[in-house]
Amino acid sequence: GTSFFDAKEIKFLLDLMALLVNPKDMMAFIHVFEYARGVGSALSKEFFQCFLHFGQGNFMQGVLYPKVQDLPKLNPNKNVQLGLFDDDNEIGSAARFKLLNLESSLYKHPLLKHPKLTHDGVIFFREFYTLMRSLHTLEKPSDILREAINSSLYKGIVELLSIQRGRLKSGEVDEEKKKQAKERINRKARLLLDLSRQYKELRRFVNAMVLGGNELSEGEGVNLLTVHASKGLEFPEVYVIDLVDGRFPNRKMMSSIEEERRLFYVAVTRAKDRLYLSLAKFDRVKKIDYKPSQFLHEAGLVKGEFVEPEVKEKKPKRVKEDS
Structure with a gap:
C-alpha cells in the first residue's frame, strides 16, 4: 500500500x-x-x-x-x-x-x-x-x-x-x-x-515531515539533498552542482524536459541569501568535455545559443540464424 x-x-x-x-x-x-x-x-x-x-x-x-x-x-x-x-x-x-x-x-x-x-x-x-x-x-x-x-x-x-x-x-x-x-x-x-x-x-x-526525521531541525552543517527532497525547504546558502547537459537535464532518465525544468526551478529557489551554480567543463578521469546545462542558457547565465544534442539512432542488433 x-x-x-x-x-x-x-x-x-x-x-x-x-x-x-x-x-x-x-x-x-x-x-x-x-x-x-x-x-x-x-x-x-x-x-x-x-x-x-x-x-x-x-x-x-x-x-x-x-x-x-x-x-x-x-x-x-x-x-x-x-x-x-x-x-x-x-x-x-x-x-x-x-x-x-x-x-x-x-x-x-x-x-x-x-x-x-x-x-x-x-x-x-x-x-x-x-x-x-x-x-x-x-x-x-x-x-x-x-x-x-x-x-x-x-x-x-x-x-x-x-x-x-x-x-x-x-x-x-x-x-x-x-x-x-x-x-x-x-x-x-x-x-x-x-x-x-x-x-x-x-x-x-x-x-521533519518532508525528510522523515530531524536532520534539519538541530545543529549546523551541510545538508546533501536531492532536488525532490528539498521541496518546501529553504536555506541561507544553496549549491546546485553538476549543471552540465546530460546530467541536469538528465536526458537519459527524464520523462520530459518540462519536468526537468521544474526541478531546476525548485533547486534554484531554495536559497534565501546566496545561490551558487556549479558545473565542470572537463572530466579529467573520463577525458570528456561537458557543455553547460540548457537551463543556464535559458536563464541567460551562459552566453551563446544552446544547441540541442544530436540523438544517435541505435543500430538494430543482428540476429544470428541457426545453421
Whole structure:
C-alpha cells in the first residue's frame, strides 16, 4: 500500500504547510491547485506567477491583498520558456462570476480577470483564499494544521479522494467503500496533527515531515539533498552542482524536459541569501568535455545559443540464424 507520507491527503496538507514556510515554492502551489477542476499544472503555474505579480514579488500579498490590479504580460526580453502568456489573451471580466455571490474583496481580486479561470476554478480559489487568510496569522504547527483540516478546501479534497477510492470498476461508487476510505483519510490527518504537536515552529515541522526525521531541525552543517527532497525547504546558502547537459537535464532518465525544468526551478529557489551554480567543463578521469546545462542558457547565465544534442539512432542488433 501507499506509505503514510505518500498518501495524497497528507501530501496536500504538507504542500499547504510548505507554501506557508516558503511562499516562493511554486511546486507546492501547483500540487495544491491541481485539485481545482479544470486547472492543470500549466494553468496553476500561470496563477502562481499572477500572484507574485499582484503582490510585487510577495506571493501571500498577491493572494490576500493584491497591490497590482492588472494581469502580467509576456516580457519580450525574457525567454519564451519563462514567460507567462505566449500571446495577448483577452482579459476576462469578473462579471462572469456575479452569480457566485463572492465577498467584495474576492470579487475585486485581479485573478478573476484571468481569461482561463472557470467557475470551478473561482470556487476553488475562494476556498484557498479563505484558508490562507486564516492560516497566515497562525504560528503553531498544530493550530495551522487543525485549521487546514477543518477547512472547506480540505473537506472537498477528502470528499474527492473518498469517491475515487470508493469507485468500482463499473464506474459506480460503493458507499461503504467510500465511507471506509474517508475514515482512513481522517485517521491519517489526526495522526499528522498529533505529530505536529511536538513542534513549536512550522519550519521545523515541515522539515521533519518532508525528510522523515530531524536532520534539519538541530545543529549546523551541510545538508546533501536531492532536488525532490528539498521541496518546501529553504536555506541561507544553496549549491546546485553538476549543471552540465546530460546530467541536469538528465536526458537519459527524464520523462520530459518540462519536468526537468521544474526541478531546476525548485533547486534554484531554495536559497534565501546566496545561490551558487556549479558545473565542470572537463572530466579529467573520463577525458570528456561537458557543455553547460540548457537551463543556464535559458536563464541567460551562459552566453551563446544552446544547441540541442544530436540523438544517435541505435543500430538494430543482428540476429544470428541457426545453421
